[in-house]
Amino acid sequence: MKSVSGTVSTETSTILSRRLKSETQGEVLFDPGSRGRYATDASIYQVMPVGVFVPRNDRDVACAIDIARDLKVPIVPRGAGTSQCGQTVGAGLVIDNSKYRHAILDVDAEKRTARVEPGLVLDHLNAALKKHGLWHPVDVSTSAQATLGGMAGNNSCGSRSIAYGNMVHNVLGATAWLSDGTEVGFGPVASLTGRGARIADFVRELARSHRDEIEANWPKVLRRVAGYNLDIFDNQNERPYTGDGSVNLAHLLVGSEGTLAFTKDLTLKLVPLPRNRVLGVVNFASFHAAMDSAQHLVRLGPSAVELVDRIMIELALSNPVFRPTMESALIGRPEAILLVEFSGEDKPALVKKLKELVALMGDIGQPGSVVEMEDEAPQKNLWEVRKAGLNIMMSLKGDGKPVSFIEDCAVPLAHLAEYTAALTDVFERNGTHGTWYAHASVGTLHVRPILDMRRDGAAKMRRIAEDASQLVRKYKGAFSGEHGDGLCRGEWVAWQFGSRLNDALRAIKQEMDPIGLFSPNRIIDPPRMDDTGLFRFPPPGSKHPYTVRPLQTVLDWSDWNVQNDPVTEQTSSPGSGGDAARGFAKAAEMCNNNGHCRKFDAGTMCPSYRVTRDERHLTRGRANSLRLALSGQLGEGALTSRAMYDTLDLCVSCKGCKRECPTGVDMAKMKVEFLAHYKKEHGYTLKDRLVAHLPDYADAVSRIAGLANLRDRLPGLAWISEKITGFSARRQLPRWRNDTFWAAHDAGLFSGREQTIAAAPKAAALFVDTFNATFESENALAAARVLKKAGYTLYLVQKDQGRHCCGRTFLAAGMVDKAKARLAALIHEVLPLVRAGVSIVGLEPSCLLTLRDEALSLGLGEAARTVAPQALLLEEFLAREAKAGRFALSFRPAPAPILLHGHCHQKAFGAVAPILDVLRLIPGAKPELIETSCCGMAGSFGYDTDHYEVSMQMAELSLLPAIRRNPDAVVVADGTSCRHQIAHGAGRQARHVAVLLDELS
Ligand SMILES: Cc1cc2nc3c(=O)[nH]c(=O)nc-3n(C[C@H](O)[C@H](O)[C@H](O)COP(=O)(O)OP(=O)(O)OC[C@H]3O[C@@H](n4cnc5c(N)ncnc54)[C@H](O)[C@@H]3O)c2cc1C
Ligand code: SF4
Ligand code: SF4
Secondary structure (H helix, E strand, O other), X not given: OOOOOOOOOHHHHHHHHHHHHHHOOOEEEOOHHHHHHXXXXXXXEOOOOOEEEEOOOHHHHHHHHHHHHHXXXXXXXXXXXXXXXXXXXXXOEEEEOOOOOOOEEEEEOOOOEEEEOOOOEHHHHHHHHHHHOEEOOOOOOOOOOOEHHHHHHHOOOOOOHHHHOOHHHOEEEEEEEOOOOOEEEEOEHHHOOHHHHHHHHHHHHHHHHOHHHHHHHOOOOOOOOOOOOHHHHOOOOOOOOOXXXXXXXXXXXXXXXXXXXXXXXXEEEOEEOOOEEEEEEEEEOOHHHHHHHHHHHHHXXXXXXEEEEHHHHHHHHOOOOOHHHHHHHOOOOOOEEEEEEEEEOOHHHHHHHHHHHHHHHHHOOOOOOEEEEOOHHHHHHHHHHHHHHHHHHHOOOOOOEEOOOOOOOEOOHHHHHHHHHHHHHHHHHOOOOOOEEEEHHHOEEEEOOEEOOOOOHHHHHHHHHHHHHHXXXXXXXXXXXXXXXOOOOOHHHHHHHOHHHHHHHHHHHHHHOOOOOEOOOOOOOOOOOOOHHHEOOOOOOOOOOOOOOOOOOOOOOXXXXXXXXXXXXXXXXXXXXXXXXXXXXXXHHOOOOOOHHHOOOOOOOOHXXXXXXXXXXXXXXXHHHHHHHHOOOOOOOHHHOHHHHHHHHOOOOOOHHHHXXXXXOOHHHHHHHHHHHHHHHHOOOHHHHHXXXXXXXXXXXXXXXXXXXXXXXXXXXXXXXXXXXXXOOOOOOOOOOOOOHHHHOOHHHOOOOHHHHHHOOOEEEEEOOHHHHHHOHHXXXXXXXXXXXXXXXXXXXXXXXXXXXXXXXXHHOOOHHHHHHHHHHHHHHHHHHHHOOOEEEEOOHHHHHHHXXXXXXXXXXXXXXXXXXXXXXXXXXXXXXXXXXXXXXOOOOOOOOEEEEOOHHHHHOOOHHHHHHHHOOOOOOOOEEOOOOOOOOOOOHHHEHHHHHHHHHHHHHOHHHHHHHOOOOEEEEOOHHHHHHHHHHHOOOOEOHHHHHHHOO
């Protein structure tokens, strides 16, 4: 077998690819881009795999194992790839279980068990179990994307592990392939036969002959996930692995990180969903006191004790959204808070526990330190704040990043205070600092010192790890307490257990995978953690140091082009970061591969992945592809290649990632930058030109509307137009009409003079975009009437008796210069009004919000920055005015329930809450927000012949079914393309909020 950083010959790679294609039904991805997308996980490492295989079924996996064995190519099993230590990166064949192998095979509610395929995501399992009142309780923070196979591989642990244990305590059985192709059932040892029984005998004998060493050297804490679980025959864990003291061989696979066998399916333990939860927030005047109290608090039997330190408290307080929630949890200015949760069936019993907590804090000299939260809503809000704090920390710009490598050392609670103080000193000695948070209940506090892995990070990492390991030894803890071994902790396995036990672990590997097929050189014989050749950003002096190719960008990325101070976290001035791609590369490098964009349930990000489940169509996959191309790792011309085009093609520019990605990866903006370069090299298509120049020709065509609409009237014309233009014949195009806003508007609605309007007590300037002006003039007219009825003096943003344009359509086609010219003219037009305090009010989210987003990246200077905060959507303006008591129109009740679909850009800019606020001004209205991602139309995206299917699949994810389920509802959707999609897919006419308000006022 090749070593982990070795390479497979081109000839072997070609044969492997050919055989996988001919002998399996799976997807075989051996192109540089795909390999690059699977070369990283949420660690600091990067290793190019020989190829990627995405099996469709069990037979595919078994076949791939046989082929890889024949060709002596290592296999790296993979779920969501969210491991923090490099478990899923390796030079072999990566097998991705997450796309097709995610079935729930069986649920036995009586016995409280579920059998699942390894690619199933935890949240998806728990959503399906809800109806049985059950859940699988290993609630990892990455529950929305982590797969059960990956969780078992890493022996993952959740916030509530003190109540439910780790993965090892919650796996009841597994079926897995060994490297010789044998399929083995792993379960209770007493029930095993054949190969399973022989493995059990082997491990039992090893455990027997190493009993003294195990007793002496095995960490006695709940959170030990290093090495293999040789202690299953002689449990050293604080919590028994099984309820009845029996031995289960499946527990040997848990935490083995794909190095012993390839999991086919898992049988999991389920527990009843707790009916009630209460939370006590304990405020501490010192961090030390908080740490010292943990040992006392756990005696009350909480389901979680989670830490939030001063830095995170400050981060939350500095955010207007989170401030009220955080303030509600604080008593004075604490240095740390502990979130102490009790859960169970009986609410009064839980409330009693809260009182006991209050009493206990009094007893240990901290009276009056507990904020009691009995209701669900404040608890939920506070948990959200804790998560968000971590996200803000992760979004630090510059090359210094919070690095995970000692983030989960576990020490007995009695030593937690000393341990954290000593480690803080270690950080200081190394010129950095860390923010502490998470699982105080089990002595596993997360902390990531800020290191610059492109410069002196490796040496500091080594020094800090060495010092931390001394502390862990002193306090008899576990070096690897949650996130596994992988590349960054592999070398600490031998350190943790001693050489004799390490040899015993090696013997297990030898017994189960003698040819080293599965993830070789992991856990056993691993490389050094600071082998810079394995880094994602190898520093100068490495064999292939990370460098970025110079690039003249069209957008301004200088905010990303900065460096930071590891102690103060202050960033240098924009543009000073030394990025040869002027900040574009650093923006792409912000993706730390945490995989949050793989979530399916809430929010917008990432609609294309939700449909295709392809790593390529994921924010992470796109960011990685751009990073690799910008740093020359995908070869010459990769940035403007067809492969890169395909990678970005299904990005609908919804800006979901801009808001929801923890590190703020803004793929919509990156797509504009990419398209500008791509189109410059490859030229524009007819469709690009038709879309981009719509604002230029809209007036002229609307004058011959009848003729222009023939495309959708005369049989065959749509088909012909599809062939010529690329607009799908399956779609009707927006209907042209002569009564455009510009033709039909009543000049009496508007005041013509800027001076008059600026002097008016209540004033607004209406920006009517091309879409509403041309195809749905009633929306713009309704907005004008509503404002007028409410007593506003109105100014119409126009030039030469016609439209101004926000440049959106040009940006979508990558025509950045043209967009800039349009925006510059618009900003020039409205600047005097804005300076006079007048807001610019728009109707179409993607158009208006261009003034708040892209306009700031086009080098339009102070003028753009002045206009941006005053550019508001109608609902934002009305909500603000209503709150200030200036908008007080009376409305009639709505004729039917109101269903709201938020446009992606509304969501990205927090403009959904205002529209709900405005709709609630309608008497009796209880607007219901549909939990949707992108509608699939996304400007012109859904009109494209090649995108039609994907577009409809996006709409069918939740939007169209929700509308069909509510046949009587009034559907409100502010996006032009959203309304088209709803009409096309559900046959319903959605309305702009302006129309509804006008009708009811
Ligand atoms: C922001 C963040 C927060 C996190 N929070 C937590 C947390 O709260 N608790 C926690 O425990 N972890 C946490 N993690 C780490 C990680 O998310 C978890 O370990 C998660 O369970 C991994 O799941 P995955 O599907 O991404 O697995 P992967 O990373 O894809 O794989 C994990 C391991 O399992 C192996 N594997 C996968 N499938 C198979 C298979 N079919 N057969 C054999 N081996 C297989 C892989 O080879 C690998 O060694 C966090 C990570 C991040 C980035
Ligand atoms: S794009 Fe954002 S959410 Fe997705 S993996 Fe990267 S950092 Fe995480
Ligand atoms: S802009 Fe939308 S579609 Fe594109 S990567 Fe981000 S979330 Fe995905």
